[in-house]
Amino acid sequence: MDTKNLKVVNRRALKMDALGLACGEPVFTDDVDLNGMLYGRILWSPYAHARIKNIDTREAERVPGVKAVLTYKNVPRVPHTTAGQGYPEPSPYDTYILDNKMRFVGDRVAAVAAETPEAAEEALKLIKVEYEILPAVFDTFEAMRDGAPVIHDEEDSKNIPDAKHNIAARFEFEVKNGKWFGDADFVVERTYRMPYLQHCAIEPHTVITSFDHFGRLVIRTSTQVPFHVRRIVAQALKMPVKKIRVIKPRIGGGFGSKQEILLEDVTAALSLKTGKPVKIEYTRRETFISSRTRHPAAVRLKTGVRKDGTITDAEMDIVLNTGAYGSHALTVMMCSGSHTIPMYKVKNNIKFTGRSVYTNLPVSGAYRGYGATQGFFAWESQMDIMAEKIGMDPVEFRKMNYIRLGEGSPVFKAMGEGREGVEQVITSIGLYDGIEAGLKAAGWQAKKEKYKGQTGPVRRGLGMACMMQGSGIPEVDMASATIKMNEDGSFNLMVGAADLGTGSDTILAQIAAEVLGVKAGDLVVYSSDTDLTPFDVGAYASSTTFISGNAVKKTAEKVRDMILAVGAKILGRQKEDLRLENGRVVAKDGASCGLSEVANTSLYYYDQHQIIASASHYAHTSPPPFAANFAEVEVDMETGRIKILDYVSCVDCGTAINPELAEGQNDGAVLNGIGHTLSEEMEFSANGTPLNASFRRYKIFNTADMPPIRTILIPTYEPNGPFGAKSVSEIGINGPLPAVANAVYNAAGIRLFDAPFTPEKVRAAIKNSKGKK
Amino acid sequence: MKKKTTGLEAVNGVFEISLGVNGAKRTFAVKNTEFLLDALRRYGYKGAKKGCDTGDCGSCTVIFNGKPALACLIPAFTAHGAAITTIEGLGTVRDPHPLQEAFVEAGAVQCGFCIPGMILSSKHLLDVNPEPSEEEIKKYLDGNLCRCTGYVKQIKAVKAAAKKLRGKGRVSGV
Numbered sequence: 041m042d043t044k045n046l047k048v049v050n051r052r053a054l055k056m057d058a059l060g061l062a063c064g065e066p067v068f069t070d071d072v073d074l075n076g077m078l079y080g081r082i083l084w085s086p087y088a089h090a091r092i093k094n095i096d097t098r099e100a101e102r103v104p105g106v107k108a109v110l111t112y113k114n115v116p117r118v119p120h121t122t123a124g125q126g127y128p129e130p131s132p133y134d135t136y137i138l139d140n141k142m143r144f145v146g147d148r149v150a151a152v153a154a155e156t157p158e159a160a161e162e163a164l165k166l167i168k169v170e171y172e173i174l175p176a177v178f179d180t181f182e183a184m185r186d187g188a189p190v191i192h193d194e195e196d197s198k199n200i201p202d203a204k205h206n207i208a209a210r211f212e213f214e215v216k217n218g219k220w221f222g223d224a225d226f227v228v229e230r231t232y233r234m235p236y237l238q239h240c241a242i243e244p245h246t247v248i249t250s251f252d253h254f255g256r257l258v259i260r261t262s263t264q265v266p267f268h269v270r271r272i273v274a275q276a277l278k279m280p281v282k283k284i285r286v287i288k289p290r291i292g293g294g295f296g297s298k299q300e301i302l303l304e305d306v307t308a309a310l311s312l313k314t315g316k317p318v319k320i321e322y323t324r325r326e327t328f329i330s331s332r333t334r335h336p337a338a339v340r341l342k343t344g345v346r347k348d349g350t351i352t353d354a355e356m357d358i359v360l361n362t363g364a365y366g367s368h369a370l371t372v373m374m375c376s377g378s379h380t381i382p383m384y385k386v387k388n389n390i391k392f393t394g395r396s397v398y399t400n401l402p403v404s405g406a407y408r409g410y411g412a413t414q415g416f417f418a419w420e421s422q423m424d425i426m427a428e429k430i431g432m433d434p435v436e437f438r439k440m441n442y443i444r445l446g447e448g449s450p451v452f453k454a455m456g457e458g459r460e461g462v463e464q465v466i467t468s469i470g471l472y473d474g475i476e477a478g479l480k481a482a483g484w485q486a487k488k489e490k491y492k493g494q495t496g497p498v499r500r501g502l503g504m505a506c507m508m509q510g511s512g513i514p515e516v517d518m519a520s521a522t523i524k525m526n527e528d529g530s531f532n533l534m535v536g537a538a539d540l541g542t543g544s545d546t547i548l549a550q551i552a553a554e555v556l557g558v559k560a561g562d563l564v565v566y567s568s569d570t571d572l573t574p575f576d577v578g579a580y581a582s583s584t585t586f587i588s589g590n591a592v593k594k595t596a597e598k599v600r601d602m603i604l605a606v607g608a609k610i611l612g613r614q615k616e617d618l619r620l621e622n623g624r625v626v627a628k629d630g631a632s633c634g635l636s637e638v639a640n641t642s643l644y645y646y647d648q649h650q651i652i653a654s655a656s657h658y659a660h661t662s663p664p665p666f667a668a669n670f671a672e673v674e675v676d677m678e679t680g681r682i683k684i685l686d687y688v689s690c691v692d693c694g695t696a697i698n699p700e701l702a703e704g705q706n707d708g709a710v711l712n713g714i715g716h717t718l719s720e721e722m723e724f725s726a727n728g729t730p731l732n733a734s735f736r737r738y739k740i741f742n743t744a745d746m747p748p749i750r751t752i753l754i755p756t757y758e759p760n761g762p763f764g765a766k767s768v769s770e771i772g773i774n775g776p777l778p779a780v781a782n783a784v785y786n787a788a789g790i791r792l793f794d795a796p797f798t799p800e801k802v803r804a805a806i807k808n809s810k811g812k813k
Numbered sequence: 814m815k816k817k818t819t820g821l822e823a824v825n826g827v828f829e830i831s832l833g834v835n836g837a838k839r840t841f842a843v844k845n846t847e848f849l850l851d852a853l854r855r856y857g858y859k860g861a862k863k864g865c866d867t868g869d870c871g872s873c874t875v876i877f878n879g880k881p882a883l884a885c886l887i888p889a890f891t892a893h894g895a896a897i898t899t900i901e902g903l904g905t906v907r908d909p910h911p912l913q914e915a916f917v918e919a920g921a922v923q924c925g926f927c928i929p930g931m932i933l934s935s936k937h938l939l940d941v942n943p944e945p946s947e948e949e950i951k952k953y954l955d956g957n958l959c960r961c962t963g964y965v966k967q968i969k970a971v972k973a974a975a976k977k978l979r980g981k982g983r984v985s986g987v
Contacts (some may be wrong), residue, residue, distance in 0.1 A: 054917055061925025062913040062932060064860020064900035071859040240960050242864040243926040292862075292926030293961050324865040541924025541961055640877055700920035704962055708923065709961035735869035735958060743964045744955035751965075 042757060043695050048553040049763045050695050053560045055543045059292065067290040069246040069262045070321055077248070078107055078153040080303075080310050081160040081321035084330060085142035085149050088400035089176035089189060090726030092149070100152065103166060105159035105502075107437070110151040110315040114139040115309050117660050121195050122301040123367040123405065124265030126577055130458025130735050132208055132366040133198040133432055137276055137305050140678070142171070143191050143364035145729045146329035153310040153318045174402040180338070180361045183397050185454045189799055191364060200366065206398040208366030211374055213454045215390040223352040223388055226429040232341065232418040233794045234777075236722035237334040239407055240740050242291020243326045247307040250317035257308055258589035259286045264298045264540050265578030266568045268480035271413025276305045277312065284308075288568040295712070296406030297332045298540065299580045300367060316693035318770075326735035329484050330478040332405030334358040335372050337414035341537070344388075347427040349440045351384055353367065355391045358414065362396040362577065363403040369396035371457045372404070375510075376411030378461060379664075380419045382449030384441040384510055390450065400728050406580060408709060409773040412509055413716070420505035420778030424785065434782070435475060438506050445469050449468040457581070462514040462691065464661040467764065470692030470754040471506060474668040477752050478504065478690040482670035483588045491737040491787065499679050500685070501787025505778035508664035511767040512583030512760075518658045519588035520574035521595040522565075523552060525603070529623055529635030529642060530562045536576025537588035538568040542769060544584045548592045550697055551762050556598035556603070557620030558635070574654055582665075582767030585697060589762035591657035598653035606638045609646065663758045665766045669710070669775030673783040682718060682784060684747035689772055692754040695764035699753055702768045706751040709772030715741045717776045721796050821893050823895025830893035833860065843889035849875075850884035852892075853899060854965045860900035860929045864958070871957035874930035875899050883956075900929035903936060911938055911981070915974035916967070923961035931957040935971045943979055947972070 043050040060067060097109040115138050121131040132203050139146055150167050154160035167576040177183045177191070183206040192203045206698060221227050248260040257279070263269050266286040274281045291298065303320045310318040322331060337360050344353035357378050362369040373394040381390060388471030407413075427437035443449065446465050453463040479485065491500045522534040533552050539545040549563035554561075566573060576588055600620055610633050617628045626632040642651050672686040689710050696702035718741040723731040732738045751772075757764035781792045790805040817879065821828055826845045843852045850873045853861050864872035866885050873884040876898035889976070904910030912932050915921075922928050931954060938945055938953045945953065950971050951964075959967065 055920065055922060058911065058917040058920075058922035058925070059906055059909060061922050062900075062916045062928050063909060064858075064929040066859035067908065068859075068862075068926065072865070240958075241924070241926075242870055242958060242960055243862070243924065244864070291924060292864075293924040295960065318911050321863075324867060324869075392969060492981050541926075543923065700966075704920050704923055704966055707965040708959075708961045708964035709963075712960065734867055736867065740958060740960065742955040742958055743951040743968065746951070746964055749963055749965055 043764060045813065046548045046554060046763060048560055049697050050699065052700060053546060053550050053698055055089040055544045055701060056549065056565065068243060068292055069248060069260055069289050072248065074248065074250055074317040077317040077319055078155060078158050078314060079157040080151060080153045080318045081164055082151050082306065083149040083164045083798065085145060085147040087142055087143050087171055087173055089174040090142045090171040091174060092169055093172050094170035095150065097150065099168070100163035100166040103159050104164045105155035105519060106152060106163045107155065108153045108310055109163060110138060110142045110309055110313065116276065116278050118276050118278060120272055121367060122365065124268035124299045124301065124578060125371065128270060131368055132200045134192050134200055135365050137309055141194065144402055146402055147364060148306065151306045151310055153314055157418045158302055176728055178399050178401055180359050180397040180399060183399050186352050191400060207395055208362045208398050209370035209373055209396040211370065211394045213392045213645045215450045218388045220389050221344040221353050223346065225347045226426070227342065227344050228422060228425050228429065229342040229408040230422060230425065230793060231769045232339045232421060233338045234417060235795065236336050236402065237407065237716055237720050238328050238722060238738065239295040239297035241293030241295055241297060245298060245302045245331055246321040247303040248317060248319045249307045249311040257284045259284065259308060260289060261304050262298055263288055263579055264293045264538050266538055266570055267536060267575055268578060269301055269304050270570045272301045272589040273304050273308055277308060285799045286570045288538050294540040295408045296410065296580065299406040299578065300332055302331050324735065328722065328738065329402055329730050332367065333402050334407035335362060335404035339414055339418040341418045341422050343422055343426060347428055347430050349430060349432050349437055350387050350500060351441055352387050353389045354381060354386045355459050356381060357393045360396040361399050361401065361404060363399060363401045365605065366396065366406045367403055372411040374455050374457060376415035378451055378455035379412035379509055380415035381451045382443055383419065383506065385443065392455065400722060406639055408712065408770050410581065410770065412507065413774045415621065416505065416507045416774040417777040419506065421781050424782045435479065435504060439472065439475065442471055442506060445617065451645055453710065457513045457516060462660060463731050464514065464749040466692055467663055467760060468756040468758040469666055470756040471668060473664040474666060474690035474692055474754040476687050477754060478668045478670045481688045481750060481752060482672060482686065484670065487672065488782060498673050498674055499674065499677060501783045502670065502672050503779050503782025503786055504669060505775050505782065506668050507771060507774040508666050509582055509767060509771040510662040510664055511586035511761065512659055512662055513581050514659050514662040516597040517577045517581060517583045518589045518656055519576040520590040520654060520656040521592045522574055522652065522654040523595050523599045525599065525639050527636060529637050529639055530564060531556065533563045533565045533592065535565065535567050535588060536573045537584050538576065538579040540579050542579065542705060543698065544579065544588065547585060547697040547701060548588060551589050551592045554763065555593060555600055558623050562709065566595060582770045584766050586767055587657055587659060589697065589765060593762040594655035594657060595653055599651060602651045602653065603635065603638050606642050607633060610637060612640055634695065659760065661760055663760055663766050665768060665771050666774060667771050669779045671776065671779040671783040673780060673787055675784055675802065675807055677788060677790040680799035680806065682780065682797055684714060684780065686748045687747050688752065689749065689775060690752045690754050691771060692756050693768035694756050694761050694766035696756035697752050697763065697765050703751045705769045707749055709770065710749050710776060711741050711746055713773040713776035714747065716795060717780045718796055821890060828890040830890055832892050832894065833896040835898055841889065847889040849887040849889045849892050850887055852883055852889040858899045858901055862926055862929060864926065871934065872927050872928045874933045874957065876933055876937060881934050900933060903932065911977045912974040915977060916970040918980035919966045919973055921962060921966040922969040926958055927959040931959065931967060931980060935974065939978055941976050944975060
């Protein structure tokens with residue numbers, strides 16, 4: 041199969057919402073004003089671990105304009121997870137709308153709704169709280185020890201495997217085909233660390249709740265998971281799902297932080313209490329502290345390798361810090377292994393051990409890469425270390441070992457997301473071409489030669505890394521779509537898929553247009569409103585192009601059939617002899633009629649019916665995209681400063697439905713990964729108070745900082761994907777850490793294990809390496 | 814509190830200020846503690862976005878008396894007598910500015926939250942430097958954060974818009 045004859049898919053199409061966004065149209069959650077809307081504010085815990093002994097809200101309630109004050113005493117207590125995942129969620133049910141126990145600095149104490157923001161702020165100050173301060177624990181290894189403070193000592197939480205040792209999730213898996221490391225010439229064991237990182241979507245999470253004319257709760261929210269929001273809010277507030285409508289307007293970026301119920305429950309509770317619309321928007325500081333973060337990780341990787349380049353054994357042990365609650369605790373941890381270990385063939389033994397551990401720090405959650413980022417930092421650094429041990433070129437070593445077309449891995453079956461996985465083989469892979477294209481674009485060979493034997497104070501080097509991700513969660517994720525035809529031959533496409541700025545509305549329209557023989561602009565797309573669009577699990581796990589795209593394709597095929605049936609009557613031809621092309625039904629003999637004639641016939645003249653269809657998609661595989669990344673760096677041996685001079689990222693995402701948008705996804709993922717590599721890290725005081733919860737002090741890359749980034753799409757054809765497509769959104773973030781670490785080693789002879797690679801750490805590593813010589 | 818030069822006087826902590834927004838004369842009632850971003854949004858100019866409220870992200874950028882400024886850092890009452898251009902004043906879906914078109918055509922708009930600020934900064938850059946180099950664009954836009962795009966296509970868009978505007982002999986659009 042190829043893409044030669046495609047007319048809309050794999051072709052340029054402008055992102056359909058781009059002009060409105062560029063003109064500042066009021067399309068985000070916060071851009072509407074509702075009559076009589078109240079302003080919600082939340083009182084946050086100043087302590088990392090404490091119990092409320094007494095809370096007095098009487099004075100706060102007396103502030104003029106204050107309409108409601110909520111505490112744990114007057115909201116339903118239902119253990120739930122905030123993770124927006126398929127039901128039943130594999131995350132522990134350890135969260136309450138409000139609780140009498142505080143588990144991190146930034147945990148919810150109380151919520152206020154008032155007529156003005158000032159009154160709400162004033163009320164917060166007047167809530168009197170008497171705390172019993174409890175010993176806190178911030179280190180995952182400390183937290184697992186006997187006698188450590190128990191963060192979830194409440195009796196009604198569910199699915200916590202070992203609350204006493206603060207273990208929110210654990211998983212083990214082993215394939216044993218011989219003596220461990222018995223066949224290895226070298227054994228390498230290293231531990232790689234990543235800190236707390238924040239998504240930094242530029243739109244802070246915002247929710248407006250109100251009531252419709254039936255008295256139903258309407259939740260307008262910047263979410264990636266509208267249907268999960270509806271279900272979890274219903275659960276937490278003990279309401280029937282039918283009483284809730286969730287609307288997803290345009291979203292200002294998410295990257296996983298909005299795959300979560302963050303404010304929807306408490307905002308809804310304030311509306312229910314007051315009977316009025318309520319808005320809560322996070323400040324940037326609150327976004328840093330009280331939304332979600334990437335799980336900090338310690339990944340211990342022990343691998344065996346033979347002199348001939350065979351990887352004999354792999355033992356991966358990961359400890360994640362899930363913070364105060366176990367949102368995505370099991371699944372991120374499992375993906376750190378399931379998305380990385382299958383990348384290379386391991387001949388004999390594989391073992392994965394994972395634990396996600398509670399601490400009194402902010403809550404970790406889903407973040408682009410979803411564990412694979414942490415896992416690939418370890419794996420792709422270790423691949424270079426192993427290659428050096430056996431004296432093999434690191435590129436050749438990877439080429440020799442990466443998973444091939446038609447091959448599977450025991451890991452696919454053993455490790456799913458929160459449960460057993462699904463057996464699969466690789467059905468498309470462009471990694472070889474990606475590596476070749478990247479070597480060429482990076483000028484690898486010549487530069488490697490040129491940079492040999494440098495002794496100066498500023499040294500250059502190159503490094504590379506390969507990675508994979510998934511395309512949705514097999515046998516878990518489901519998406520659906522509805523298409524209906526209008527008089528002029530245009531169509532409404534209603535999808536549950538949640539475009540959060542990625543352009544999924546546009547690419548889904550392209551898929552439908554390709555099937556229906558029309559232009560993408562002939563599809564009017566409406567996405568993700570639980571009243572008006574069919575179900576979709578939401579925008580996460582790199583699922584939209586693959587899962588939702590297939591659902592749209594199936595739906596369009598059904599509609600095509602209905603159109604052809606009407607066309608056959610109009611033209612007096614057999615349906616089998618008809619096709620859709622350029623907005624017309626065309627017969628083999630050249631007879632044709634326009635789509636508007638078909639629509640008008642079906643709506644007004646003959647055998648009247650609405651041409652409309654729905655379809656769902658659910659997949660038994662999750663075809664991985666593959667990527668090869670190449671970094672060229674300069675290391676200042678005196679200051680320890682790393683500068684990235686060039687970054688090339690080659691991605692096999694199957695057929696790029698919209699090449700420009702696919703490139704944009706990868707460019708953004710790469711720069712985010714570069715931030716992780718060089719500058720980003722959330723810092724905390726000794727008592728767990730966040731120290732740099734602002735863009736001024738948590739450094740994300742801007743235009744002046746950015747290195748040249750080149751994304752090169754490597755076309756392949758994935759037989760299970762819509763028109764050969766796989767996912768593209770997450771994979772790019774996994775590359776920069778290992779590619780830069782390898783390049784720094786090449787330049788300066790130092791190996792970095794602890795992200796981010798700040799000048800202080802680089803200087804220390806340089807000093808350390810000199811000491812050894 | 815009195816401002817000598819303007820004669821502006823707060824009544825119960827509220828100033829009535831007159832200003833020009835996108836070429837129209839407007840009167841805003843603003844609290845003495847309020848910042849321009851909140852006032853603009855309250856009066857319907859939703860194109861100015863609140864990404865941080867601390868002057869760090871650039872999403873609230875407006876053209877204030879001819880120069881890009883962060884509306885979240887400007888006390889609203891000081892806008893009395895000012896001329897302000899928000900993204901709504903630069904162009905509309907029916908009649909977009911070449912910069913807005915260039916951002917769309919380059920695929921530079923992902924979530925779009927940072928884009929109004931980014932475009933207004935770019936507008937001023939092209940007003941003062943119609944032919945900026947890539948380095949100059951990067952340097953000038955360093956106050957407008959974006960987490961979606963990696964900036965690659967945005968820089969391309971500014972270059973394309975510069976070319977287009979030079980071709981039209983139209984530099985100052987507003």
